[in-house]
Amino acid sequence: MKKISFIIPSFHVGGTESSFIRMANSFNNSDFQSELVYWFEDGELRKLIEPGVIITKLKVSNLLSLLIGLVVFYNKSKPTVVHTSMYMIGNIALLARLFSSHKPKIIVGARSDFNSVCRTSKNFFDEFLLRKLSNILFKKSDQIIAVSKGVKKGLLESLKLEKSKVKVIYNGILTKKHNNNYSKLPNHHWYHMEGICLVSSIGRLSPEKGIFELVCAFKKALKLNNNLRLIIIGEGEEEKKINQYIKDHALFKYIEIIGFKDNYYSYLNNSDIFVLNSYFEGMPSILVEAVSTNAKIISTNCMHGPSELLQGVPGSKLIDVNNEDQLVSSIHNFSISKKIKRGKIIHLNDFHIDASIKKYADVLKELLK
Numbered sequence: 001m002k003k004i005s006f007i008i009p010s011f012h013v014g015g016t017e018s019s020f021i022r023m024a025n026s027f028n029n030s031d032f033q034s035e036l037v038y039w040f041e042d043g044e045l046r047k048l049i050e051p052g053v054i055i056t057k058l059k060v061s062n063l064l065s066l067l068i069g070l071v072v073f074y075n076k077s078k079p080t081v082v083h084t085s086m087y088m089i090g091n092i093a094l095l096a097r098l099f100s101s102h103k104p105k106i107i108v109g110a111r112s113d114f115n116s117v118c119r120t121s122k123n124f125f126d127e128f129l130l131r132k133l134s135n136i137l138f139k140k141s142d143q144i145i146a147v148s149k150g151v152k153k154g155l156l157e158s159l160k161l162e163k164s165k166v167k168v169i170y171n172g173i174l175t176k177k178h179n180n181n182y183s184k185l186p187n188h189h190w191y192h193m194e195g196i197c198l199v200s201s202i203g204r205l206s207p208e209k210g211i212f213e214l215v216c217a218f219k220k221a222l223k224l225n226n227n228l229r230l231i232i233i234g235e236g237e238e239e240k241k242i243n244q245y246i247k248d249h250a251l252f253k254y255i256e257i258i259g260f261k262d263n264y265y266s267y268l269n270n271s272d273i274f275v276l277n278s279y280f281e282g283m284p285s286i287l288v289e290a291v292s293t294n295a296k297i298i299s300t301n302c303m304h305g306p307s308e309l310l311q312g313v314p315g316s317k318l319i320d321v322n323n324e325d326q327l328v329s330s331i332h333n334f335s336i337s338k339k340i341k342r343g344k345i346i347h348l349n350d351f352h353i354d355a356s357i358k359k360y361a362d363v364l365k366e367l368l369k
Contacts (some may be wrong), residue, residue, distance in 0.1 A: 005035040005079035012043030013260045015285035016085050016111050019171045025050045026357045036071050044260055052281055063158045069304055070096035083107040087117055091133040105367050110146040113303040116280035135159055145169050148283040150304025172356025175290045186267045196227050196336040200271035202264055202286050205236030210277035212242050217324045221331040228335055232257045233264050273334050279321055280303045288351045294342050296334045315340040
């Protein structure tokens with residue numbers, strides 16, 4: 001049986017991790033044996049992996065050990081296809097194939113704006129290395145899968161790749177739970193209160209997600225409408241900083257961080273407003289899920305994904321990146337407007353898991369013929 005190995009650093013909460021686990025689960029029921037390869041300590045999402053999916057942990061402490069680990073892994077596990085999740089991991093996977101006697105097909109995942117990822121590297125050397133390796137090695141990949149048209153366009157411009165090298169396949173995010181919708185209210189007192197406007201934001205609490213900036217803007221919006229409440233679902237490096245701001249400005253009655261929740265979609269579906277305040281994205285999974293609800297949506301017009309997804313979506317508003325005035329105004333205006341009934345959004349069909357897996361299957365069929 002052919003084996004497809006999905007390479008992700010960990011099973012911690014994130015859109016990429018969720019997407020790769022969904023793909024591994026889906027392909028394991030087809031003509032493939034699915035394998036998930038990781039190296040950081042297990043995370044919350046491990047419990048979503050279905051029985052039968054192989055789970056392999058590598059011993060990795062730096063890029064060199066990842067390179068050596070993948071060479072050993074290729075020769076021992078002998079995957080037919082390897083699918084990587086991030087740009088640098090893609091480069092290391094391609095390098096490892098050069099040194100391995102086993103030569104798997106390699107699909108590089110392009111899940112965020114390439115230039116933005118480069119610019120947010122830890123230092124100049126890391127950025128230089130990522131750009132240099134990508135310029136050399138991505139041409140040697142068997143396929144690059146971009147999660148949005150914007151991500152593809154950015155890659156083609158930055159790396160001078162042939163158009164056929166990069167295909168766009170939207171993440172398979174929507175499942176039966178989204179079709180059935182969640183009518184049950186979450187077990188949180190705000191969702192059972194009358195006369196408040198509930199704003200939600202869901203995602204990793206890291207600088208590029210703009211959650212701290214959202215909290216600062218929400219403080220100003222609160223002065224315009226004190227019936228507002230903000231619930232933040234997520235974990236990450238900025239949690240301490242955000243909690244300190246909430247404490248310093250006595251906002252604990254109006255803002256709560258509740259960590260990751262398995263039933264986060266129920267919180268989202270029963271919110272009045274959802275905010276995505278990112279500096280850059282690829283195609284944010286949580287924004288796709290927000291469109292499947294009746295929550296009003298405010299999103300930065302960041303590269304890439306939001307403008308592509310929200311085109312023609314009622315009750316949605318694009319704002320400039322890092323523009324506090326626009327964010328405050330949008331929250332206030334939506335908080336005093338009537339509830340909406342979004343109805344069917346045709347282009348959401350492209351984000352259903354079955355549609356995405358079919359397109360991936362077509363790519364694999366073409367690679368392996």
